[in-house]
Amino acid sequence: MxxxxxxxxxxxxxxxxxxxxxxxxxxxxxxxxxxxxxxxxxxxxxxxxxxxxxxxxxxxxxxxxxxxxxxxxxxxxxxxxxxxxxxxxxxxxxxxxxxxxxxxxxxxxxxxxxIEIDHTLNTEEGLQADDGQLSLAPSAFYLPKMNPVTSYPPEILVTLKETETVFLVSLPSLSCDRGSAEGQLVEADNAFYEFITFGKGRNRKMVNQETQTNATTTLTRHTLATRPEKKNAISFASMWDMHDTYAQIKTTQEQEEEDEMVMYQSAASYMLRKKRRLLIEPGKGKAKTFEEIGATPQYMDAVLLTERVLASLEYSAAQKKFRGLVAVDPLSLDLVYVYTLTNLWTFECQETLNKPIIYITFNKMCPNLCATAHGKFGYADVCKGIVCVWCTKNPRKPERLYHFEVPVTSVGFSEKNPNWLACGFFNGDVIILDITSYSPKIIAKSKRNTNPCFEPIWIVSWRSFDRDSEFVMTASQDGRIRRFKRTKTHEFISTPMMRVSAVEGKLKGLETTKPCPKHDVPITRYPAVLCMVWHSTIDHCYLVGTDEGCIHRCSMHYLNQHMDVYRAHAGPVTDMCYSPFMDYLLASCGADNAIRLWIEGMDDVIMTLTCQSAVNGITFCPNNSTILISASGNTLSVWDLRRKTHMPCAEYNFPGDVTLTYISFEKSGLNVFVGDTFGRLHTLHLSDTPIPPFNQKKLLDEAIRKALCTRPKMLKQLDKLLRFRASKVPRM
Structure with a gap:
């Protein structure tokens, strides 16, 4: 074409x-x-x-x-x-x-x-893919369709084969034919079970036995790091090296500006005086001879550290027990519960010999430090006052020793300032010492213008309600409870809080014989306050024990009147303490040779423990809820409430004509500090005690209910009280 x-x-x-x-x-x-x-x-x-x-x-x-x-x-x-x-x-x-x-x-x-294009039509419709390699035409406005990553075969062949039968759970039959041999055995077992649970066999004598399993150490699937190996290294420093190390770096101090006259209470202006600081010139008064160098605080600090190192070598075995480094195997075959008290060391020195220990206090920020007050234990004693500051790292010599002309009756460490030590004296004075100084450095001192007390101060206790302020509460022989607050001056501003009056009429608590008004005439209307303890849950509430045997519950919000009072002992109340595991359980001891347990909200006594002589101190164990130790005469008694209450589980007598005046547990609960009238502070290690259970409060509650088994009304009252306390606890 x-x-x-x-x-x-x-x-x-x-x-x-x-x-x-x-x-x-x-x-x-x-x-x-x-x-x-x-x-x-x-x-x-x-x-x-x-x-x-x-x-x-x-x-x-x-x-x-x-x-x-x-x-x-x-x-x-x-x-x-x-x-x-x-x-x-x-x-x-x-x-x-x-x-x-x-x-x-x-x-x-x-x-x-x-040309008009309709974008809503599918461009792939009607296409016959003759060629398998030919892809479909993409859409004009959308992304092309992607094939799945995993393609599945059109046919899957599954072959089922029978394997061996594995029984995961087997529930045997719990019934058998009556009249058969198995049926007769089952009927006999059922009859015996009903006899020991609901029948007469339930009144049989039962004894609770304890056992302890070893803790199983489990390993995770993560990396397990081995414990690194360590060894002790010995170093030597001469006297001159220590002196140079602790030498004064800066010898010049700027003169402090005069403080403003600030008062927190109503007092005359002449009572306030301004504080000045001396100007130290460089090179002036520099020591050259050994006598002058030995009297400097830097050299005494160096000697103190050296004495600690030497004492740690001498008391190496005792320090391991004191620190809890010697553990007892709970699965040992020869494990017995005999409540052993081992003497680790005794704090004593020549200056405090035959001067009774009246009070002991421990530093809360540094538990290794403790202070002892030496003074008059009896009214006929004549002696001067001494305050010793001991460290558990050096039992041979006190690190601070302060002498006073008046006997010291009480001491207490500050909670916010660990270097402050409040001291109460036999004449009613109260001071604050700075223990960083080797000589007595008084930070604050009470004055007769604001403190009219002339009787011995038996209690000194620090208390604070906010972060900045802190005050001292004191209780004296004349029944006065006062609060001392420190200002920017060197003086204490005293405020009266309470004066305990003698109670009359019938009181709740212990029932005693009614005194005869013709012969038993009180010589004072204000009994002496011998002990005081702060409430375990209410911060403004405190309890005081008097020499007439009563316990007064007071509050800082109500001045000159108590909230509650009950008679606890037939003689003076010498000591009180709360249980660390049950905040409503109070233990008190007195001169009537008795230890009594009280529950807040119940008028009657829960339990009474009887000793051979007047009880001067009592303390609960911090790591075992049912163990408490008391000091009466020259005997130290260990009580375990879940085992027996009619007599102590163990007793230890101190040799000589000595009287134990104070007792306190160490924070870990493994050691006990005991003071006596010879001026010695004994450190004892408590061992061979039952292993404490997981639920300590439950064990103590069972011991209390066991003691109240013969008083069903008190059990009902206790259950009602616990339900009321549980309803007040806020739910999370």
Whole structure:
């Protein structure tokens, strides 16, 4: 077929099927109409010859892509399938001729404004993928569909085989035929069980036995670090090295400005005086001889550290027991509960020989430090006062020793300032010492203008309600309870809090014989306050014991009147303490040779422990809720409430005509400090005691209920009280 070099035009229309019209305008005016399939299928069979040159065009469709009629699925063509379009594709001969031999170049013109595209139609609909490697046509406005990463096979073959039967849980039958041999045994066991639980056999004598299992150490699946190996190294420092080390670095101090006259209580202005600090010039008063160097605080500090090191070598075995480094195997076959008290060491020196220890206090921030007050134990004694500060690292010599002309009756360490020590004297004075100084350095001192007390101060206790302020509470022989507050001056401002009066009439608590008013005439209306303890849960409440045997419950919010009072002993109340595991259990001891336990909210005594002589001190064990130790005469008694209460579990007598005046447990509960009238402070180690259980409070509660088994009314009252306390506890 030969087509002349004339203008050609194509008319393109979209119907149910598309067609191309090829119009040739020869001179004769004839036209040829070909179907598109004919053109596309047979155009390769024809050649176009122009002036003897083969001008047959190449196929515009690449062999790798589908032809137009095979993939006519685009939305642009489907939208116009039912109406004929006016779009006409015309082929016209270009005016310019390029190529070799005058070859004609043809251009195709398409009117794009007539093409409408419906984007809502699926461009993949109707496509038949003959070739497996041919991908689907992507959407015009959306991302192409991705194949899943994991493909599953069309068929899976599963083979089931029977394995050996494994029994996870086996529940045997709990019933058997009546009349058979097994049935008769079961009936006999049931009858015996009813006999020991509900029948007469429940009244049999039973004894509780204890056992202790070893703690199982479990390993996690993480990294396990081994314990590093350590060894002791010895170092030596000469006297001159220590002196140079603790030498004064800065010898010049700036002069302190004068303090303002600040008063917290109503007092005259002449009572306040301003505090000044001396100006130390460099090089002035520098020691040159050994006598001068030995009197300096720096040299005395160096000697103190050396004495501690030497004492640690001498008391090495005792220090290991004191620190709890020697553990007892709980699974040992020869383990017995005999409550052994072993003497580790004794704090004593020549200055305090035969001077009774009246009071002992421990530093809360530094538990290794304790202070002892030496004074008059009896009214006929004549002696001077001494305050010793001991350290458990050096039992041979006190680290501070202060002498006073008046006997010391009480001491107490401050909670916020560990270097402050409050001291009460036999004449009613109260001072505060700074124990950082080797000589008595008085920070504050009471004056007669604000402190009218002339009787011995038996109790000195620090108390604070906020972070900044701290005051001292004192109790004296004349029944006065006063509060001393330190100002910026060197004086104490005293405020009266309470004066205990003698009680009259019938009191709750212990029942005693009524005194005869004709013969038993009191010589004073104000009994002496011998002991005081702060309430375990209420911060403003405190309890005081008097020499008439009563315990008064007082509050700092109610001045000159008590909140409650009950009779605890037939003689003076010498000591009181709260249980560390049960905050409403109070133990008191007195001169009537008795130790009594009280529960707050119950009027009657819970338990009474009887000793051979007047009890001067009592303390609860911090790590075992049922163990407490008392000091009476020269005997130290160990009590265990869950074992027996009619007599002590163990007793230890001190040789000589000595009286134990004070007793206190160390914080760990392994050691006991005991003071006597010879001026000695004994350190004892408590061992061979029952292993404490996990629930200490429950064990103590069982011991109390066991003691109240013969008093059902008190048991009901105790249950009601515990339910009331449980209802007041806020729920989380």
């Amino acid at each position: 030969v087509i002349s070099d004339s203008t050609m035009s194509f008319k393109h229309s979209l119907r149910d099927f598309s067609e191309y019209v090829l119009t040739t305008e020869p001179t004769s005016g004839k036209s040829v109409k070909l179907a598109p399939s004919v053109v596309t299928d047979k155009r390769l069979l024809y050649k176009v010859m122009l002036n003897g040159v083969d001008c047959t065009p190449d196929s515009i469709t690449h062999s790798s892509y589908a032809t137009l009629d095979e993939s006519l699925t685009h939305a642009a063509f489907e939208g116009k399938s039912k109406s004929r379009s006016d779009a006409v594709i015309k082929f016209s001969r270009s005016k310019s001729i390029a190529g070799l031999g005058g070859t004609g170049v043809y251009a195709t013109t398409i009117n794009l404004d007539d």
